[in-house]
Structure formats: C-alpha cells, structure tokens
Amino acid sequence: MGLTGLEIYKQLPKKNCGECGPPTCLAFAMALANGKAQLDTCPYVSDEARANLESASAPPIALVKAGVGDNVVEMGDETELFRHDKKYYHETSVGFKVSDALSAADIEAKAKEIEDLTFERVGMQYKVQFVAVVNESGDAGKFKDAVAKVAANTAVTPMLVSEDAAAIEAALEVVGDKKPVICAATGDNYEKMVELAKGKECPLVVKAEGLEALAELVEKVVTAGHKQLILDSGQTQTSKTVADLVQMRRQAIKKKFRPFGYPSIVFTNEEDPLAEISQAITYVSKYAGVIILNTTKKAHVLPLLSWRQNLYTDPQVPIQVEQKLHEVGEVDENSPVYITTNFSLTYYSVQGEIESTKIPSYILSVDTDGTSVLTAYAAGKYEAEKIAEVMKKVGLDDKVKHRDLIIPGYVAVLKGKLEEASGWNVAVGPREASGIVAFAKSHFS
Structure with missing residues (x-):
C-alpha cells in the first residue's frame, strides 16, 4: 500500500x-499521496527520500511501453477509477490473433488485413x-517462421504468445x-521469461489462475528485476x-496495491464476431489495457474502435476540428461559403449534407x-466580429x-452585425443541417 500524505x-x-x-510541502505531500503530483517537480528532495518515496510518486498503474518508432504503444499510467473524476489517459490497445498453425499464405494475408485496419x-x-x-502449433521453428512472415507484412507491433520459452527465444531472434x-x-x-524480457527490454505478460496467485507471481517477477x-x-x-x-483496478487505485499496479490483458473467446465485439466493448468499458481479438473484418472492428475513442476522450474537452x-x-471561385463551428458533430453533420448537394x-x-x-452563441464565442476576423485570417477574400456567406438559421440575429463587420452579404441558411440540401437546390441549382 502507498504511503500516506x-x-x-x-x-x-x-x-x-x-x-x-502547491504552496506548501504538506499540500504537495497530499497531492503526491493521491497520485496528483510527481516527485520530480520538487527540486530539493534528497536522494534518500527519493528512493523511499518512489512508490508513492509512481502512478497507481504503471506506464508500460511496447514497440518502437512510430509504432510505440503506451499502456497504463492511469489514475482514475471513474472517467468523470478526471479522465482516462491511455486508450485500450487492440490486437488480433494470427496462429502459426496457418499456412504461409494465410499468415501473410492475415497480417496484411491487420495492417489495413486504419480508419478516418x-x-x-x-x-x-x-x-x-x-504458438498453436507447439513448434518453435514454425512459430519463428510465422513471426517472421507477419513482421514482413505489417508494421503493427508484434506480441509473441507462447508459454514455451524456447519458442519465445527463437521468435525474439526475428x-x-x-x-x-x-x-x-x-x-x-x-x-x-524474465531473462528473455530483460535481455530485449520487452514488456512481459504475467499470467496466473486467480488474483491471489497473480499477485504472488507478480511479486516474484518484480523481485527478479523486471517491472x-x-x-x-x-x-x-x-x-x-x-x-x-x-478488482485489479480498484485495488491499484484505491488501495495502492502495487502487484496490481500494471495494465491488464484479455483475450476474447466468442465464436460469433458480433458477440466477440460485444464482449470486447465490455472489456474496454471495464479497464482492460489490451484486448486481443479473432475477427479482423472492418465492419466488426470499427464499432469497437469508435466506442474506445468515445470513452477515452477527455469529458471536459469536446472533440473538435481545426x-x-x-x-x-x-x-x-464561385463556390458557396457556409459558416459553422468547430464542434466535430456539428461540422461533420454540415459536411455530410453539403456532400449530398x-x-x-x-x-x-x-x-x-x-x-x-x-x-457557442449563448457563451459569446460565435459573434460577428470573431467570424469576420477568422474570415480574414483564412484569406476568404482571395478564395x-x-x-x-451562409450562416446557420439558429443565429439569424447575426446577419446584420456580420454584414457590417465583414462587408459581405449574409444569407440565413436552415436551422438544421438536414435542411441544407433543399436550401442549396433552391439557391444554387
């Protein structure tokens, strides 16, 4: 358990x-005990105290990194049990199984399919x-070949799944x-396994049946020198x-129980793809740090990634466009000009309707x-002067x-002020984005 303030x-x-x-050392100590501050921000702490306070200054769930370059994956480093208390920091990592028992052609096809799983x-x-x-084949050689085939066809960070240390050692050569x-x-x-993980500085999954056995095994692994x-x-x-x-999340955050202070991993096991995605969404919602799935169909994967994105968005910061x-x-030079806000839901609703025109x-x-x-209008963030200023900033005169201009019908009151501030003619468009198609046909066809 962590130290008190x-x-x-x-x-x-x-x-x-x-x-x-914080204004005082006592306030800083309280913040440190609650995981709201970092020990490194104190310039005067002694080396001895730093060593003693290491566990108190660490986040309740440690930051774990895998991969290299542009494919570094960060997991953990979480401080909250509930998203509305603050926010979650590192979204659940999603991965997909590739069996080494498949043919070389099927392994290559699967790897390319996973490489293509990106969405806008x-x-x-x-x-x-x-x-x-x-390593479903149980053969270290086949496992190594499969890993090599996958690595040649995707830049996605690999995970080596085998309890056979010899198979892992062979795959690490690749x-x-x-x-x-x-x-x-x-x-x-x-x-x-600890020896292999330390040698290559790789993250290591620790697996045991039940939480008590898992906590004991984690302590053994940490004692062996890998965190x-x-x-x-x-x-x-x-x-x-x-x-x-x-339970692991609660014990780590509320009780500062260090053996559970690491991200978690789960493997889905539903055969039906839709049931599997539902299972995965449940795990994303309840603290899984990594989820490994079977299905790689884009129609199945996108809902999961959308849910993940919604959950891991800062609840205090709306999603915005530039x-x-x-x-x-x-x-x-003759194209119509619509004015809206940078709230993503508003912008993409408008964009979709304009595309339909x-x-x-x-x-x-x-x-x-x-x-x-x-x-925005009620808060004074969507006013004529500001819109006119942005028009100049983007060089609309030259476009x-x-x-x-066309402004949303809900802010028709801005028409006169915007015409005065910008020198442009202002048309009042529909209140809802769904009215844009009819509006455009009647004005621009």
Whole structure:
C-alpha cells in the first residue's frame, strides 16, 4: 500500500517554497499521496527520500511501453477509477490473433488485413496496436517462421504468445529489435521469461489462475528485476473476467496495491464476431489495457474502435476540428461559403449534407472551443466580429470572387452585425443541417 500524505511529508525538505506547484510541502505531500503530483517537480528532495518515496510518486498503474518508432504503444499510467473524476489517459490497445498453425499464405494475408485496419472518423485516425502471433502449433521453428512472415507484412507491433520459452527465444531472434510484448510468464517458466524480457527490454505478460496467485507471481517477477508488466488473471468467462479487471483496478487505485499496479490483458473467446465485439466493448468499458481479438473484418472492428475513442476522450474537452476553410468537392471561385463551428458533430453533420448537394462548397469552421452553434452563441464565442476576423485570417477574400456567406438559421440575429463587420452579404441558411440540401437546390441549382 502507498504511503500516506503525512508519511510523505516527513521525508520532504519542508521549505514551503512553492516551486513544485502547491504552496506548501504538506499540500504537495497530499497531492503526491493521491497520485496528483510527481516527485520530480520538487527540486530539493534528497536522494534518500527519493528512493523511499518512489512508490508513492509512481502512478497507481504503471506506464508500460511496447514497440518502437512510430509504432510505440503506451499502456497504463492511469489514475482514475471513474472517467468523470478526471479522465482516462491511455486508450485500450487492440490486437488480433494470427496462429502459426496457418499456412504461409494465410499468415501473410492475415497480417496484411491487420495492417489495413486504419480508419478516418470525425477527423481522427483510428489504429490498432498489436498483432498477436500465437504458438498453436507447439513448434518453435514454425512459430519463428510465422513471426517472421507477419513482421514482413505489417508494421503493427508484434506480441509473441507462447508459454514455451524456447519458442519465445527463437521468435525474439526475428523481432527482438521491435520491442514486442512477450506473453506469458507463468509460475513454471517465469525465471526464463524474465531473462528473455530483460535481455530485449520487452514488456512481459504475467499470467496466473486467480488474483491471489497473480499477485504472488507478480511479486516474484518484480523481485527478479523486471517491472514492465501486463497482467492476465487467466479467466475465460466474461463476467468473471470483468470482475477481475474491476478488482485489479480498484485495488491499484484505491488501495495502492502495487502487484496490481500494471495494465491488464484479455483475450476474447466468442465464436460469433458480433458477440466477440460485444464482449470486447465490455472489456474496454471495464479497464482492460489490451484486448486481443479473432475477427479482423472492418465492419466488426470499427464499432469497437469508435466506442474506445468515445470513452477515452477527455469529458471536459469536446472533440473538435481545426479552425480553417475546408473544401468539399472541387471548389472554385464561385463556390458557396457556409459558416459553422468547430464542434466535430456539428461540422461533420454540415459536411455530410453539403456532400449530398453535389455542389462544391467551402465550410469555414470557427473555433468555439468545440461547442455547437447555439451553445457557442449563448457563451459569446460565435459573434460577428470573431467570424469576420477568422474570415480574414483564412484569406476568404482571395478564395472566391463573390461576397456571399451562409450562416446557420439558429443565429439569424447575426446577419446584420456580420454584414457590417465583414462587408459581405449574409444569407440565413436552415436551422438544421438536414435542411441544407433543399436550401442549396433552391439557391444554387
């Protein structure tokens, strides 16, 4: 269990300098005990105290990294049990199984399919993080060949799934420089697995049946000198898996129980793809750090990644698009100009309807801190002067030869002020985005 605020305070320099952020050392100690501050922000803490306070200054769930370069995957480093308390930091990593029992052609096809699992949605790119090569053949040579085939066809970070240390060692000869996840260390093989993981600086999955056995095994692995860990409680039933995930998260955050202070991993086991995605969504919702699936169909995967993105968005910061002049279709100097906000839901609703008109158009998204039209207007963030300023900033005068704007019907009151502030003619468009098609046909056809 972590130290209390008073126990931490006794080891601080007690200068009350405020350089760490909080005004006093006691306030800093309380923040440190609650995982709301970092020990490194205190410039005067002694080396001895730093060593003693290491566990208190660490986040309740450790940060674990896999992969290299642009494919580094960060897991853990979480501080909250409930998203509305603050926010979640590192979204659940998603990976897909590839069996080494498949033919070489099927392995190659599967790897390419996983490589292609990227999506563009609401201005964001969704990606998957792992390709999990599973040693179902039981043959170290076949496993090594499968890993090599996968690595040649996808840049997605590999995960090596085998409890045979010899198979893992052989596979590391191929992808050890990619910092793969090694899965898994058990009570029977953990000494050799720790040696392999330390040698290549790889994250290591620790697996045991039940939470008590898992906690004991984690302590053995940490004692052996490796702390880049991912936890697997060994459950296969969905309800029991969720119960374990919740218990581990609660013990790590509320009780500062260090053996559970690492991200967790689960493997889906539903045969029906839709049931599997439902199972995975449940695990994303309840604290899984990594999920490994079977299905790789885009129609199945996108709902899962969309749910993940929604859950891991900061609840205090709406999803936004960039403030700029967007082009829809092959625009020219005669194209209509629509004005909206940078709230992603508003912007993409407008964009979709404009695309349906088949009339190339410009959309000027004004930065309103990611709020909708009426909300922004009520808060004074969507005013004539600001819109006119953004028009100049993006060089709208040089884009079109006409001087006509279209504003949302809900802010028709801005018409006169915007005409005065910008010198442009302002037309009041429909209140709802769904009215844009009819509006465009009546004005531009």
